Amino acid sequence: MLKRLFPHPYLSLTLIVLWFMLVNQWKLGSLVMAVILATILPLVTSAWWPDRARVRHPLRLLGYTALVFWDIIVANFQVAYVILFIPRDKVQSRWLTVPLDLKSPEAVSLLAGTITMTPGTLSSDMSACGRALLVHALHAPDPDAVRDQIKSRYEARLKRIFE
Amino acid sequence: MTPILQTAIELIVAAGLVGGGFFALVGSWGLIRLPRPMQRLHAPTKATTIGVGAALLASSIGSLPVTGTVSIQEWLITLFLLLTAPISALFLAKTLILRGEADPDLPDPGTGTPWATLGQERPDP
Amino acid sequence: MILGYALTFMFACIGLAFALNIWRLFTAPTLTDRIVTLDTMTINAIALVVLYGIRAGTGLYLEAAVLLALTGFLGTVAYCKFLLRGSIIE
Numbered sequence: 001m002l003k004r005l006f007p008h009p010y011l012s013l014t015l016i017v018l019w020f021m022l023v024n025q026w027k028l029g030s031l032v033m034a035v036i037l038a039t040i041l042p043l044v045t046s047a048w049w050p051d052r053a054r055v056r057h058p059l060r061l062l063g064y065t066a067l068v069f070w071d072i073i074v075a076n077f078q079v080a081y082v083i084l085f086i087p088r089d090k091v092q093s094r095w096l097t098v099p100l101d102l103k104s105p106e107a108v109s110l111l112a113g114t115i116t117m118t119p120g121t122l123s124s125d126m127s128a129c130g131r132a133l134l135v136h137a138l139h140a141p142d143p144d145a146v147r148d149q150i151k152s153r154y155e156a157r158l159k160r161i162f163e
Numbered sequence: 164m165t166p167i168l169q170t171a172i173e174l175i176v177a178a179g180l181v182g183g184g185f186f187a188l189v190g191s192w193g194l195i196r197l198p199r200p201m202q203r204l205h206a207p208t209k210a211t212t213i214g215v216g217a218a219l220l221a222s223s224i225g226s227l228p229v230t231g232t233v234s235i236q237e238w239l240i241t242l243f244l245l246l247t248a249p250i251s252a253l254f255l256a257k258t259l260i261l262r263g264e265a266d267p268d269l270p271d272p273g274t275g276t277p278w279a280t281l282g283q284e285r286p287d288p
Numbered sequence: 289m290i291l292g293y294a295l296t297f298m299f300a301c302i303g304l305a306f307a308l309n310i311w312r313l314f315t316a317p318t319l320t321d322r323i324v325t326l327d328t329m330t331i332n333a334i335a336l337v338v339l340y341g342i343r344a345g346t347g348l349y350l351e352a353a354v355l356l357a358l359t360g361f362l363g364t365v366a367y368c369k370f371l372l373r374g375s376i377i378e
Contacts, residue, residue: 116249124256127272177294184301191305254368
């Protein structure tokens with residue numbers, strides 16, 4: 001019963017938090033509205049998201065978020081350095097193929113988003129079978145090191161969280 | 164609120180604004196300076212997003228001396244920008260690949276199937 | 289005091305960024321580059337709205353920033369979808 005009413009509990013929680021951020025006030029009426037939205041929206045959209053996402057370690061997800069935030073800040077200084085100081089014809093852009101060990105679609109999309117926001121890499125496409133990501137690196141004199149960093153720093157952590 | 168604390172908050176907000184302005188400008192400058200289409204995607208997704216993020220967080224902290232609470236609506240916008248930047252970047256990259264404007268030397272996926280954008284249409288399940 | 293200088297600095301930066309973007313919009317070599325530029329302009333516009341909010345000292349401008357963030361993202365995705373598939377709603 002409870003499972004049918006709330007097909008995606010994490011989505012419902014996120015919606016409640018998002019509604020409070022949007023309203024920007026702590027009132028009881030906002031909570032009622034947030035709970036109504038958090039009940040209706042996952043029910044209506046559950047047809048497009050049939051499988052419930054399994055998160056093994058929700059607390060580790062918070063640690064991962066902190067790591068990614070730090071990396072986003074570092075990434076911006078690196079990209080700004082490349083834009084401002086490296087001559088136009090010396091920027092070594094490369095394509096990389098990152099084979100995926102992750103299976104769950106939520107984890108893969110999280111990894112793709114992380115790759116885009118972190119140092120000098122941009123996830124551009126996926127193989128038709130979903131087992132490899134195409135990544136574009138802005139300035140990578142050593143492409144293998146970038147791939148190893150993506151695999152060890154982000155994918156290994158996501159694998160521990162989701163699988 | 165003590166004057167020292169107020170000055171500290173003002174300094175943090177000013178630092179956020181200066182950093183944000185710098186990164187927003189770098190992002191727009193990179194859009195003009197970088198020579199190849201795929202490289203130009205990097206500038207707006209990263210630099211501009213963090214520029215706006217810094218300005219928004221500065222605005223959030225800056226409301227502390229005025230109203231007494233930290234405004235959290237800015238966090239919603241920052242979160243939204245951080246979540247949507249990878250998606251719009253992915254769409255733009257797929258457009259570049261499909262139209263053949265990206266660097267053509269795509270590597271092999273290594274899985275026996277082509278890249279999704281270039282592969283033939285799959286029937287809807 | 290120092291806040292005023294920082295605000296003026298960022299207004300100048302965003303204004304210059306807008307000028308660069310408009311220049312890019314006219315000189316862009318490909319259609320996709322124009323979409324990238326429009327995306328960047330939307331984000332810069334959000335920054336501009338937020339800066340007005342800080343200068344005016346109210347949170348009212350934030351509602352406009354939220355709406356701009358939503359519609360800007362949808363606009364970019366719609367443009368790309370049109371170029372990718374030839375239609376927006378299938």
